[in-house]
Amino acid sequence: MSKVYTAASMSLDGFIADSSGGGFEHLFRWHGNGDVEVATAQPDRKLRLSAASAAHLREQLDNTGALVVGRRLFDMTGGWGGNHPFGVPVVVVTHRAPEGWPREGAPFTFVTDGIESAIAQARGIAGDRWVGVSGGSIARQCLDVGLLDEIQVELVPVLFGGGVSFFGALKGAPVELVGPTVVEDTDVTHLKFQVRRD
Amino acid sequence: MSKVYTAASMSLDGFIADSSGGGFEHLFRWHGNGDVEVATAQPDRKLRLSAASAAHLREQLDNTGALVVGRRLFDMTGGWGGNHPFGVPVVVVTHRAPEGWPREGAPFTFVTDGIESAIAQARGIAGDRWVGVSGGSIARQCLDVGLLDEIQVELVPVLFGGGVSFFGALKGAPVELVGPTVVEDTDVTHLKFQVRRD
Numbered sequence: 220m221s222k223v224y225t226a227a228s229m230s231l232d233g234f235i236a237d238s239s240g241g242g243f244e245h246l247f248r249w250h251g252n253g254d255v256e257v258a259t260a261q262p263d264r265k266l267r268l269s270a271a272s273a274a275h276l277r278e279q280l281d282n283t284g285a286l287v288v289g290r291r292l293f294d295m296t297g298g299w300g301g302n303h304p305f306g307v308p309v310v311v312v313t314h315r316a317p318e319g320w321p322r323e324g325a326p327f328t329f330v331t332d333g334i335e336s337a338i339a340q341a342r343g344i345a346g347d348r349w350v351g352v353s354g355g356s357i358a359r360q361c362l363d364v365g366l367l368d369e370i371q372v373e374l375v376p377v378l379f380g381g382g383v384s385f386f387g388a389l390k391g392a393p394v395e396l397v398g399p400t401v402v403e404d405t406d407v408t409h410l411k412f413q414v415r416r417d
Numbered sequence: 418m419s420k421v422y423t424a425a426s427m428s429l430d431g432f433i434a435d436s437s438g439g440g441f442e443h444l445f446r447w448h449g450n451g452d453v454e455v456a457t458a459q460p461d462r463k464l465r466l467s468a469a470s471a472a473h474l475r476e477q478l479d480n481t482g483a484l485v486v487g488r489r490l491f492d493m494t495g496g497w498g499g500n501h502p503f504g505v506p507v508v509v510v511t512h513r514a515p516e517g518w519p520r521e522g523a524p525f526t527f528v529t530d531g532i533e534s535a536i537a538q539a540r541g542i543a544g545d546r547w548v549g550v551s552g553g554s555i556a557r558q559c560l561d562v563g564l565l566d567e568i569q570v571e572l573v574p575v576l577f578g579g580g581v582s583f584f585g586a587l588k589g590a591p592v593e594l595v596g597p598t599v600v601e602d603t604d605v606t607h608l609k610f611q612v613r614r615d
Binding site: 230231232233237238242245362370372374376377378379380381384385386387388389392393394395396397398399401403408410412 | 428429430431432435436440443560568570572574575576577578579582583584585586587590591592593594595596597599601606608610
């Protein structure tokens, strides 16, 4: 069944980047610490994961039918060169479509009328498959309007002491969650929470 | 073997209290959601835990030989009425011993020459048993001077969106951890990390 989820690698103290905007050598160590190769839609971007993390990530890759991302993430990654590693259509939430976009052969849609419209369009694309949302500020907007079903935290054993919070301030706080289901692995613990609806 | 550990119930976004200084009905739901009674040193303070959490908490209660706490926590709790629930000697880190303390029959020591002295005194009291430190600011001071061995996070499935961080800013960030070991239970996931020493 379709669902809207977000996923991020996060330090134990709740940060998805450190105070300098980095720290990725800690947060994504689990992307390269194993011997199971996981291909992405970008030929030169193969991950080498341990078995449990490979199964976890393949579940995301296999089930995600569309992504909703923020403009900041789109710009930071240079629009993933027109080809997101997940290999699925990407809906970008922005105030104005960037110069030179959309491009032929690159399945990127630019939505300028807000998060609810973006999720609706992504659901239409994904059909029965999942809609993934990132980064944190887009996930927060989804939570704030009640559109987020699931939070996947790849919990990394490091303390940053400051940085970019995964969620930041929330309109509907406290937000109660259900779970998590836990997958333990080296350098990461995969935690999957459902957003409580009652 | 003796070790210095800290433990706290924490929201998924890293807070041990919400923005109003509360949120304890979420953070400590696991203290009352089961049918295994765990007695503390305070006769009127019994916890009702589920089996896995009871075993986890009993391990803390059975192995802790002394506590180091900050003055804020001491004042907040009114010095636990002279009897900490753990039933062990308590070393209070403060600038000046409070009025009316120390008291006959209450095993509280007031240390005014800093965290390292407080830990040394607590180690002397605890012998082969563990030294527990709380709250967050005392744990942070221990981390900053390399005296913390273990971090126990009782991870609670809630997002506060803001509040009191468990650790806050850290001098030695990033602080790498090893683990966690995981105990899954209802309303809480017990995570135990070792502080990396190499």
